[in-house]
Amino acid sequence: MINIKINNLAVQVEPGTTILQAARKLGINIPTLCYFNMESAGCENAPGSCRVCMVELEGRANLLPACVSTVWEGMSIHTNTPRAIKTRRTVVELFLSNHPKDCLVCDRNKNCELQTLAADLGIRESKFDGKMARHEKDTSSLSLMRDPEKCILCRRCETMCNDVQTVGVYSAVHRSLETVVSTAFNEPVADTTCTFCGQCVSVCPTGALIQANNTEDVWAALADPTKTVVVQTAPAIRVALGEEFGMAPGTIVTGKMIAGLRRLGFNHVYDTNFAADLTVMEEAHELLDRINNGGRLPMLTSCCPAWVKFIEHQFPSLLDVPSTCKSPMEMFGSIAKTYLAQKLNVNPKDMVVVSIMPCLAKKYEAARDELGGNTDYVLTTRELAAMFREAGLNFHALPDENFDPLMGESTGAAVIFGTTGGVIEATARTAVYALTGKNPENVEFTQLRGTDNIREATVKAGDAELKIGIANGLGSARKMLEAIRDGKSEYHAIEIMACPGGCVAGGGQPYHGNAQSIIKERAAGLYSSDKNAPKRCAHENAEIKKLYDEFLEKPGSQKAHDLLHTKYVKR
Numbered sequence: 001m002i003n004i005k006i007n008n009l010a011v012q013v014e015p016g017t018t019i020l021q022a023a024r025k026l027g028i029n030i031p032t033l034c035y036f037n038m039e040s041a042g043c044e045n046a047p048g049s050c051r052v053c054m055v056e057l058e059g060r061a062n063l064l065p066a067c068v069s070t071v072w073e074g075m076s077i078h079t080n081t082p083r084a085i086k087t088r089r090t091v092v093e094l095f096l097s098n099h100p101k102d103c104l105v106c107d108r109n110k111n112c113e114l115q116t117l118a119a120d121l122g123i124r125e126s127k128f129d130g131k132m133a134r135h136e137k138d139t140s141s142l143s144l145m146r147d148p149e150k151c152i153l154c155r156r157c158e159t160m161c162n163d164v165q166t167v168g169v170y171s172a173v174h175r176s177l178e179t180v181v182s183t184a185f186n187e188p189v190a191d192t193t194c195t196f197c198g199q200c201v202s203v204c205p206t207g208a209l210i211q212a213n214n215t216e217d218v219w220a221a222l223a224d225p226t227k228t229v230v231v232q233t234a235p236a237i238r239v240a241l242g243e244e245f246g247m248a249p250g251t252i253v254t255g256k257m258i259a260g261l262r263r264l265g266f267n268h269v270y271d272t273n274f275a276a277d278l279t280v281m282e283e284a285h286e287l288l289d290r291i292n293n294g295g296r297l298p299m300l301t302s303c304c305p306a307w308v309k310f311i312e313h314q315f316p317s318l319l320d321v322p323s324t325c326k327s328p329m330e331m332f333g334s335i336a337k338t339y340l341a342q343k344l345n346v347n348p349k350d351m352v353v354v355s356i357m358p359c360l361a362k363k364y365e366a367a368r369d370e371l372g373g374n375t376d377y378v379l380t381t382r383e384l385a386a387m388f389r390e391a392g393l394n395f396h397a398l399p400d401e402n403f404d405p406l407m408g409e410s411t412g413a414a415v416i417f418g419t420t421g422g423v424i425e426a427t428a429r430t431a432v433y434a435l436t437g438k439n440p441e442n443v444e445f446t447q448l449r450g451t452d453n454i455r456e457a458t459v460k461a462g463d464a465e466l467k468i469g470i471a472n473g474l475g476s477a478r479k480m481l482e483a484i485r486d487g488k489s490e491y492h493a494i495e496i497m498a499c500p501g502g503c504v505a506g507g508g509q510p511y512h513g514n515a516q517s518i519i520k521e522r523a524a525g526l527y528s529s530d531k532n533a534p535k536r537c538a539h540e541n542a543e544i545k546k547l548y549d550e551f552l553e554k555p556g557s558q559k560a561h562d563l564l565h566t567k568y569v570k571r
Contacts (some may be wrong), residue, residue, distance in 0.1 A: 004075040018046070019055060019066035019077055030055065030079050031088060031117055033205055034154040035067040038164055038500065038514045045159040050095075050152065052117065054087045055079045063087055089121045095152050097128035098177070099206075106150075106207045111511055113205035114152060133177050140188030142367055143196035143212055143360040144507075148180045151208040157181060157200035164500065165474040167310065169194045181208075193313040193571075195474065197306035197498040198360030198507015203514065211360050211508060214377045215387055221352045221377070222265040228344065229352045230268040231261055232332045235276065236358040236418030236503040237381050239525030243510040244385035245395040250521035252529060255400025260388050261356075262401065268344070271403045272355070273410030275332035276417045276426070278547070279303065280538035282325045282564050284430040285555035287493055296320050298469065298484065298491040301423045303327045305365035306498035308568065310474050315481045316570035324565040326371065328417065329355050329362060333374030334563045335407065339551045343406055352376045356384050358418070358506030361498070370566055380508025409543040412443075412533030419523040420472035420502035421448045421455065424495035428459045428466060429537045435461040443536045449527075451501065451520065454479060456491070467491045473500040 001012040006023050013022045023030050034050040046067035053066040058076040063084060078084065095114060103109050135148035158170045158181060169192050172181050183192050201209045221229050242251040261269045287299050302308055302322040311318060326334065332355070337348040355362060355378045366375040379387070388395055402408070413429050416422030425448045432440045440461075447457035448468060453476040459466040469491040471480045477496045483489045499505045504522035505512065512518040530536060538544065552560045 002071055002073050004071050004073075004077065006077045007079055008076075013071060015070075017071050019064065019069050019071060019075075020046070020053060022071055023066065023077075023079060028079055030066045031120065032067055033113060033117065033152060034156070036154075036156045036159050036203060038160070038203075045156075045163065047155055050154055051091050052088055054084055054091070056081045056084045085121070089123060092118050092121055093123060093127050096123070096126050097130060098132050099152070100147075100149055107210040107213075108207040112207065131177060133180070135180055138189055139212075140190035141194070141196060141212065141364070142190075143363045144189070144198060144201055145210050145212055146189060147208055147210070148182065149208075150206045151181055152206055153179060153181065154205060155181060156203040156205065157209060160199045160203050163475070165195070165197065165199060165498070166478050167193055167195055167197075167474060170200065195306040195309045195313075195498060196361040196364045197474065199499060201360065201507050202505075202509075202511065211380055211382065212363055213383060214363070214379055215383050215390075217377050218354055218379060218387070221354070227350055227352045228267050228346045229265070229354060230270060230336060230340070231266045231354045231356060232270045232272045232275070232329065232336075233257060233261070233356040234272045234329070234358055234418065234503065235415045235526060235529075236506060236509065236522065237356050237384070238529070239418070239504065239522045240358065240381050240509045241385060242395075243512075244382065245388075248521070249512070249518040250523075250525035252525050253395075254529075255402070256395060256398040257384075258403060259398040259401040260393050260395065263393060263398075264387060264391055266354070268404045270332070270336075270407045271410050271414075272328050272332055273414035273417070274407045274541070274543060275328035275335070276414035277411055277538035277541045277544050278331050278335070278564070279325055279328045279417075279423075280413055280426050280430050281544060281548075281555045282331075282560060283323050283427050284434060284538075286323055286325065287427065287431055288434055289556065291492060298489055298494045299323050301427070301493070301495045302566075303417065303423055304359075304361070304497050304499075304503075305368075306359070306361035307474065307477055307496045309361070309364070309571070310477060310498065311481065312568055312571040314478070315485060318481060318484060319568045319570065321484060322568060324561075324567065326564055326566050327362075327365065328414075329357065329375060329378075330365065330371050330566070331564050332407070333366075334372065335547070335551075337374050338563065339547060340407055354379065356381070358503045358509045359499075360507040362508075370569075380506075381510060382508060385510075405543075407543065409541055410533075411538055411541050412530030412536035413538045414541075415529045415533065416526050418503040418526050420497050421450065421470050421495065422502065422526065423497075424448060424468055424470060424493060426538060427493070428468065430539050431466060432459065432461040433537060433539055435464055439537055444531075451516065453500065466493065469494040471495070472497045472502055474498050 048068035054063040138146035413426035501519040
């Protein structure tokens with residue numbers, strides 16, 4: 001161990017520890033911008049480019065950047081000397097001199113790390129004036145937008161996209177004032193291999209990367225008296241929305257969310273969990289059909305549109321591996337504009353389906369031609385919270401209300417779709433029932449749970465065994481796909497989610513700084529909902545049984561295939 005002092009406080013740390021890490025061990029805050037610690041993905045990156053974390057070392061004339069400077073025996077470091085503070089203030093003032101001043105209308109207003117840092121350092125005016133960089137905005141994507149003029153070159157998006165997700169869309173180009181993080185040849189992001197997972201948006205400290213906003217479209221639909229506007233809400237929303245109103249991560253706010261949606265003017269409020277149960281029925285049938293009839297194995301879950309786009313770009317030879325099932329969001333849209341429209345006596349052309357999702361890629365998914373255009377608009381958790389505030393709703397005072405019937409019932413299996421391992425656990429519960437004729441003795445397959453990026457487990461179903469693989473994060477997915485491509489995979493089924501931690505950490509969720517503790521609390525909220533559900537297996541859902549009896553016939557029927565399944569294309 002190495003003995004050092006920080007602000008005259010002694011601490012022992014391991015060799016290779018940076019000053020920043022040692023300071024945090026003592027509870028000392030050193031501000032950062034470029035430093036990036038993705039706990040859930042096991043990625044820590046410090047390019048040392050922003051120089052906000054400068055500290056003073058006794059006996060040395062030059063200041064040191066804390067995020068990239070490793071400690072040595074006997075160091076005595078000071079983080080709060082007038083010189084260190086003045087240096088940080090000057091660095092931030094220089095950032096501000098080349099930054100737009102439209103904070104009042106910026107998407108990251110009140111949630112911008114540069115804005116917060118400037119306030120913490122007591123910066124009340126911009127002392128430096130001069131030429132500012134000028135770059136065009138990129139609004140080509142339906143999921144996210146880029147404003148390079150707000151980029152501070154922290155390069156967190158590069159770390160996320162290249163190192164964690166292994167997609168490789170972003171890189172710094174040019175020099176001096178023209179330096180900017182961009183795509184190859186400055187192509188519009190919609191024309192790249194971007195999967196629209198939104199993780200770059202999650203880590204951007206300013207408004208250089210933001211979600212595409214569809215709230216005005218939804219307000220217009222709600223104001224149109226000729227339209228019947230229905231809304232569905234994904235499982236991950238209910239354990240994160242409360243954070244936007246000061247509640248603890250993982251707080252379950254389902255009832256208040258439903259009440260708020262009705263007060264916004266939605267005609268019918270439904271649960272995507274209903275469609276998640278439907279997905280389980282179709283996916284479990286497809287898995288057992290592949291196993292029993294020599295089909296392509298392993299079968300990969302297909303609920304995540306970002307990972308689907310990833311395989312279409314990166315592994316086109318494996319497009320027969322994913323399940324053909326549409327995602328729950330798209331299954332809901334298909335059933336809403338057929339079965340539900342009939343039940344409500346509404347012309348499908350006059351029905352508007354709005355989806356509240358934790359994911360930016362869902363905005364892109366809704367526009368995929370092969371999915372039929374049954375989802376009209378997608379809002380994120382953050383957009384929904386913004387609409388609640390715009391409408392003047394007191395979220396804390398809202399009563400707890402229930403989803404509408406017909407497509408509102410769901411089971412505990414559906415709610416865990418929002419966390420890594422949840423989709424395959426829900427599918428396994430019904431697959432075991434199909435193989436044995438009875439529910440598993442313990443429906444909680446804890447061996448499928450956890451936060452490791454790659455996991456594997458075996459689920460027993462009578463005399464049979466299902467070998468399961470799980471990957472969360474596209475970098476982990478790449479390893480799984482390479483193993484399949486090389487003939488080294490022995491799994492029956494694999495779940496893949498693009499976002500490290502699953503949908504609870506989606507790019508449209510409240511900004512969480514990739515803190516593992518927040519992601520775990522959200523997941524715990526979903527597992528709690530599952531545990532307290534009266535029914536915990538998808539095949540027990542009475543409304544799903546009725547849907548098959550009255551409309552779809554049975555899992556895997558031709559009608560179910562036409563409405564609930566899809567295809568993939570090389571991109």
